[in-house]
Amino acid sequence: MTPAARLQAGIEILDEVIASARDDGPPADIIVTRYFKTRRYAGSGDRRAVRELVFRAIRRSAEVPASGRSAMLGLAQEAPEFLALFGEVRGPAAIVDGEQGSPARVIPAWLEPQISRLVEPGEWPVLLDRAPLDLRVNAARANRDELLGQFPGAEPTRISPWGLRLPFDTRIDDHAAFTDGLVDVQDEGSQLIALACEPKDGMRILDLCAGAGGKALALAAAAPGAAILATDTNRSRLSKLAPRAVKAGAVIETRLLNPPHELEMLADWAETADVVLVDAPCSGSGTWRRNPEGRWRLSPERLDRLVRVQAQLLEIAAALVRPGGALVYAVCSILEAEGEGQVTGFLSGRSSWIAQETPIAAGRLTGSGRLLVPSQDGTDGFFVARLVRPC
Missing domain, CATH: 3.40.50.150 (Vaccinia Virus protein VP39)
Incomplete structure (x- = not known):
């Protein structure tokens, strides 16, 4: 897929995510996976790139965007390298005069007064950071210190006595400790x-x-x-x-x-x-x-x-x-x-x-x-x- 085609794919997925959010349908992760099941031409690099585009656009839009195009255009207006892709072959249609993307916001305006007074506005952006992958060691069958070395990049969680923290993109579904029930995914x-x-x-x-x-x-x-x-x-x-x-x-x-x-x-x-x-x-x-x-x-x-x-x-x-x-x-x-x-x-x-x-x-x-x-x-x-x- 060309960069322009990836951008267009992201827009199509975002349209589905927006509709699903309004209808209480499946989450974005499932929609992304389903989209690529019918597009075998997309390689693993394409799938990763499009997924990243989709979630970048979602994270910056607190309110439901008018459309996938609006959400992606909002992202592109903050990342000029994407603007040039509008109008390219297999990419999104060219931007028309006066067209604006969805505004950037962390929390929906109506919800801001509901946030706990203990959470300062300066802390709000962290609510949308990429989360690490946390594992809970099965304390009845395993010891955290013994398992620590089996996961590259793992660290003990700071508060929980049962936890291991891994980089967010770590795969553990085929790890022996996971398949044997010695660890489970849990924040x-x-x-x-x-x-x-x-x-x-x-x-x-x-x-x-x-x-x-x-x-x-x-x-x-x-x-x-x-x-x-x-x-x-x-x-x-x-x-x-x-x-x-x-x-x-x-x-x-x-x-x-x-x-x-x-x-x-x-x-x-x-x-x-x-x-x-x-x-x-x-x-x-x-x-x-x-x-x-x-x-x-x-x-x-x-x-x-x-x-x-x-x-x-x-x-x-x-x-x-x-x-x-x-x-x-x-x-x-x-x-x-x-x-x-x-x-x-x-x-x-x-x-x-x-x-x-x-x-x-x-x-x-x-x-x-x-x-x-x-x-x-x-x-x-x-x-x-x-x-x-x-x-």
Whole structure:
């Protein structure tokens, strides 16, 4: 492919990404892969170059662009070497007088007032940096120091005792330690959410929003003797946990829940859990490094719905915690309403519950929780709080 043809391919992919964001369809990574499955003439260099163009254009556009051409033209206006490609053979059509690209912005204008006051505007650009690849060592079967030398360029994560950090473009899917279940891909921030649960053998631990089970696997590795139940309302996501648990050598029970009957379906866990983890559905604003088009999928209406769901999940979790047990609430978000605001609302109706400091030696204290951000902590952005029910 010529440079002009690569630019045109990027525009076509961006049109699909924009439509998918509006329709809540597949993410950009999947769209890029699907695009090239039907274009066998594109070599590996072409695929890498086009992918880089697409994500550069996505990262610079906080608002949904009018079109793929608008997004790419905005990028080209900051990188003049691309401007000359408009009008070339197999490239985008020539630029017409007065045509402008999408403006550059880190955070959608409507969302800026929602950002936690602890995250200064000067830190916002780091929210879109390329994220490293973090691995979690399966503590039940392996030692981090022993595995460190098996991954070129790897370093121990700064905060998590289980983590290894690799360059962002490292491939590990065919590495023996990965295929044998000795390591799993997991951002350090997610590892720290499991750490905040303080898992121990003999505990009853319920992961209420387990998804594909990354944090349940971390809990099982840290406390192989714990009884762990992973639940979710999405059958497709939850079904991915069982084969992952087999590979990791973990024993984790799963249970599909049917809203609004969660408490009925968890009656055997009522007031008996030592720890309930609520890693709630959220805006994903802390994961924009990995999913920059997530900004295009968020709206005021969607955020309001998420905040309501988070509050409902806290209500459910509270009924499952035993006296003296803990509720760990976490969101991969830097928005005030999803983090500190939720915990403040929860505690205001439960004066006997108390907030307890988490064993995370990083982040910034905010209300009754802790906020970590990429600029300071090197993790995805997330909020976590540990709330204890009185005996």
